[in-house]
Amino acid sequence: MPEYFGGSTIIEYPPDLVIQRYIRWLKQHRRKRKSDELNNNGSIDKYNSEDDLDDSDDNDETDEDVEYGDEYGINKLRKMTLAQKPLMTQGDELEHLLRLARSLDSTLLTSTDQRFLWQRRRLICHHFPQMLPVLADCAIIWRTRENTSEFYRLLAKWPPLYVDTAIELLDGRYVDRRLRTLAVKHLDDALDDDQLQLYLLILVQAIRFEHHAFSPLVRMLLRRALMDYRVGHTLFWLLRAELAHLLAFGNVNQPTNIGLKNSMERNTGPQLSPLFLRFALMFEAYCRGNSAHLDSMCKQVELISTLTTLSTGICANSNREAANKKLQIELMARREQMQHMVSPVNATYRLGELIIEECRVLGSAKQPLFLTWRNPEILARLTSPTHQLIFKCGDDMRQDMLSLHVMRIMDAKWKSQLQQDYCMTLYEVLPMGKNIGLIHVVPDCQTLFQIQCETRKTASLNMDIALLNKYIYKKCCSRDSKKYLECVDRFTMSLAGYCVATYILGIKDRHQDNIMLANDGRVNFFKFYLEFSNFILKIFHIDFGHILGHTKRKLGINRERTDFVLTDHFLYVISRGKTNFRQTYEYNSFRxxxxxxxxxxxxxxxxxxxxxxxxxxMGLPELSPVNVDFLKQTLMYDKEKREEARAAFEQIFEDVVKGDWSIHLNWFFHSVRHM
Structure with missing residues (x-):
């Protein structure tokens, strides 16, 4: 449901028109009132008075009064304003409250601001319920037993929370048991199984902040995992990866070159961290409760163990042809135990026979293994005849998983709030242990560098501006020239989505081998025959080794000078081959x-x-509290007015278009190095 992703409307925060109208009405209202009716405190103090606000007043607030998509009750405020029912006697109080609502760390607020929020706690509960993280972070609540008891009484009647708000309450800053229990309850009620998978990585990491192993969050995750096998499948591998990581880095004098099972057998409680034991207990509880699928999970674990052994042995061979031959020989000897199972990456896929002749060693530094299985589902073979996975050993894949996970959340918010599909290609990346994991291969795709190399005989080291447009026209219009416009539209939307996502996340190192074109063709069933559509190409990014503005440098010089990648090659496609593409309607529409x-x-x-x-x-090298400040800049959190944020982003967009020469230069040197 749309509201579960943070609201079904775009929140223009703060809405200047509503606030100005409300302030204007307040001035007129004050002039009409007699001077003897005014007092120093105003009606807001009367509203928050303990004597004048009893339980019956709280119960007057019904669920229908709470609007999803209205982050701080602005729509509710608009209705009450039009009805001429004042909430505050001074407009600056309302503005001050909304400014405090944007505070990311209430512990940095002054004692006066904290008292201001606490005095208006009932107003916040009734009309601004999504401000709970700001209110709960005030130290004044926890200094006295009376304030804490009053806060607990208010929590019992708190209106529904959005998923975004509830997840924020699971941060380590919020240690109160009742507060975290409330957040878990709202998440459990709001998220169905598909939506739970969207936030599962975040919730697993939130277990670190719980005070007890058997917390409400753990109970909720275990119950939902045992009720839905897809949730349980993902939870199984996330927990196993956490255990392997903690085993390697979270325990003193802990050996890192032995398997997880053997390590747990050789070590006892005093040598293991409490956090490791917490994840281990949860892992064991799931395995004991999921006896029906335990054999399938064990077979997947054996597959990962076998691939780890093969990858370690093959990495020592520098000859590519010899490495491929050795891999195929080893796979032939272990073929039976590596096929006819559920895919470790996605529980909805089944792996059939292993196609050994298509398995090979890729040419990157870590020599990952490219593996191909036949699709055992007969009807599914029409669109996906094979399942292809890349097994990677030696790299920490958690950063790639996190980046794709956040992009998946962005895509869900766009679909729910804007009803807009940005055609994102978000492939699966799942760590399976310490520096090992699987990557789901997107079928029918090519990197920009591969496309460039196809025309190497006639092209220079610089990519021709019209190259991508010619490639798309050739692929999409071999049988039906009308498909070209559909191809360009799909390409445009996917490019827009990745421009925004890579800008916000600060994803760098965007050369031709990290940007790909994929087929998004469809199969239509009509009157008992199949009609395969032509290629519908869309763009997507891979390899997220540098995020949050961490750039590569050469001789101390920053190689990437633009906030995201948008070159003339892409704009030429968007404008459908027009040479003056920056003055076209398509360019303005894309912006x-x-x-x-x-x-x-x-x-x-x-x-x-x-x-x-x-x-x-998570302990990622490029993610620290200091790096989070980068997000505040890219998301322009300091710009309260929507129009200010719009103007700032449009300026960044124009700067990127003007600075595409630096991207051309980087791509030129990449071509020189690899051609």
Whole structure:
């Protein structure tokens, strides 16, 4: 449901028109009132008075009064304003409250601001319920037993929370048991199984902040995992990866070159960290409760163990042809135990026979294994005849998983709030242990460098501006020239989505081998015959080894000078081959799509900042509390007015278009090195 992703409307925060109208009405209202009816405190103090506000007043608030998509009750405020029912006697009090609502760390607020929030706790509960993280972070609540008891009484009647707000309450800053229990309850009620998988990585990391192993969050995850095998499948591998990582880095004098099972057998409680034991207990509880699928999970674990052994042995061979031959010989000897099973990456896929002649060693530094299985589902073979996976050993894949996970959340928010599909190609990346994992291969795709190399005989080291447009026209229009416009539209939307996502996340190192074109063709069933559509190409990015603005440098010089990648090659495709593409309607429309996608995420900036602040516990080298400040800049959290954020992003967009010469230069040197 759309509201579960943070609201079904775009939040123009703060809405200047509503606030100005309300302030204007307040001035007129004050002039009409007699001077003897005014007092120093105003009606807001009367509203928050303990004597004048009893339980019956709280119960007057019904669920229908709470609007999803209205982050801080602005729509409710608009209705009450039009009805001439004052909430505050001074407009500056309302503005001050909304300014405090944007505070990312309430512990930095002054004691006066904290008292201001506490005095208006009932107003916040009734009309601004999504401000709970700001209110709960005030130290004044926890200093006295009376304030804490009053806060607990208010929590019992708190209106529904959005998923974004509830997840923020699971951060380590919020240690109170009742507060975290409330957040888990709202998440359990709001998320179905598909939506739970969307946030599963975040919730698993939030277990680190729980005080007890058997917390409400753990109970909820175990119950939902045992009720839905897809959730349980993902939870199994996430927990196993956490255990392997903690075993390697979370325990003193802990050997790192032995398997997880043997390590747990050789070590006892005093040598293992409490966090490791917490994840281990949860892992064991799931395995004991999931006896029906335990054999399938064991077979997947054996597959990963076998691939780890093969990868370690093959990496020592520098000869590519010899490595491929050795891999195929080893796979032939172990063929029976590596086929006819559920895919470790996705529980909805089944792996059939292993196609050994298509398995090979890739040419990157870590020599990952490219593996191909036949699809055992007969009807599914029409669109996906094979399942292809890449097994990688030696790289920490958690950063790639996190980047794709956040992009998946962005895509879900765009679809729910804007009803707009940005055609994102978000492949699966799943760590399976310490520096090992699987990557799902996107079928029918090529890198920009591969496309460039196809025309190497006639092209220079510089990519021709018209190269991609010619490639798309050739692929999409071999049988039906009308498909070209559909291809360009799909390409344009996917490019807009990745421009916004890579800008916000600060993804760098965007050369031709990290940008790909994939087929998004469809199969139509009509009157008992199949009609395969032509290629519908869309763009997507891979390899997220540098995020949050961490750039590569050469001789101390920053190689990447633009905030995201948008070159003339792409704009030439968007404008359908027009040479003056920067003055076309298609260019302006593309810029508007990028701006619309950015503003949608700008309105949800607090959630993404809180998300990455929670993910700092993963220990990724490029993710620390200092790096989270980069998100505040890209999401423009300091710009309260929507039009200010729009103007700033459009300026960044124009700067990127003007600075594409630096991208051309980087791509030229990449071509020189690899051609």
């Amino acid at each position: 508007d799509e990028c701006t619309k996608g950015f503003l949608s995420l700008h309105s949800q900036a607090r959630f993404f900042i809180a998300l990455f602040r929670m993910m700092c516990c």
